[in-house]
Ligand SMILES: Nc1ncnc2c1ncn2[C@@H]1O[C@H](COP(=O)(O)OP(=O)(O)OP(=O)(O)O)[C@@H](O)[C@H]1O
């Protein structure tokens with residue numbers, strides 16, 4: 001079964017079936033707008049409550065906020081895994097519902113919170129869904145940029161190593177880097193990284209952060225992260241709480257709000273980093 005079909009079944013139980021999808025579509029520029037967007041997965045339990053933001057093509061937007069505050073849900077709506085129930089979502093000024101789902105999924109690359117790899121070779125996992133023939137050199141370059149090439153080369157079968165039950169088990173961080181390599185090859189106009197560094201050690205996190213930097217230029221990017229270090233260079237930082245945006249701005253402007261969530265997180269993480277440094281130094 002094709003990867004997309006598997007993901008459809010796993011992830012999109014609520015997608016309406018049989019909908020006519022025939023919009024004329026030109027190349028994506030990457031402007032994304034949410035205006036007063038509302039959504040609930042279950043009736044009577046609002047998850048997004050009037051979310052508004054505007055992203056210009058090429059901007060990097062960071063989404064922060066407590067677990068369950070609605071960050072991944074924003075992405076689910078942008079990808080049309082679910083349909084919003086109120087407000088407007090537009091891509092390049094056009095209602096998102098005008099775009100065929102497969103078009104959105106071709107043009108928006110997502111590195112998910114828990115990337116899904118299937119039981120094939122690493123090379124097949126990296127090249128899946130790219131939609132064109134790719135040379136070995138391109139695959140290696142993507143894997144190098146994603147800081148996973150040396151790991152793959154350390155396996156006796158290299159890129160032909162099977163992943164999953166009958167092959168190697170990759171760690172969370174390695175899976176994410178394979179997913180980053182796949183996204184690099186796909187070269188999407190809009191890039192989404194959902195918590196891409198949450199489950200890895202700090203050395204791996206730094207490697208992934210470098211890999212991500214290679215992905216950013218010229219694209220609109222959404223980065224969902226918990227660490228200030230990961231989001232501080234974003235053009236906009238949106239702080240979510242309980243389905244609403246409670247703070248929005250740049251690193252500098254958000255630090256100026258002494259009682260804000262962002263300032264508190266920054267102070268807390270700086271303190272932890274200092275302590276770790278002391279610990280290592282002594
Ligand atoms: N498929 C779903 N069905 C029902 N409720 C859901 C579903 N996915 C998420 N929720 C609920 O919606 C709310 C927002 O979830 P969401 O995944 O957007 O949070 P998040 O900000 O991404 O959190 P995290 O930082 O833990 O990833 C939560 O209360 C969650 O329990």
Ligand SMILES: [Mg+2]
Pocket residue numbers: 071072073113194195
């Ligand atoms: Mg999430």
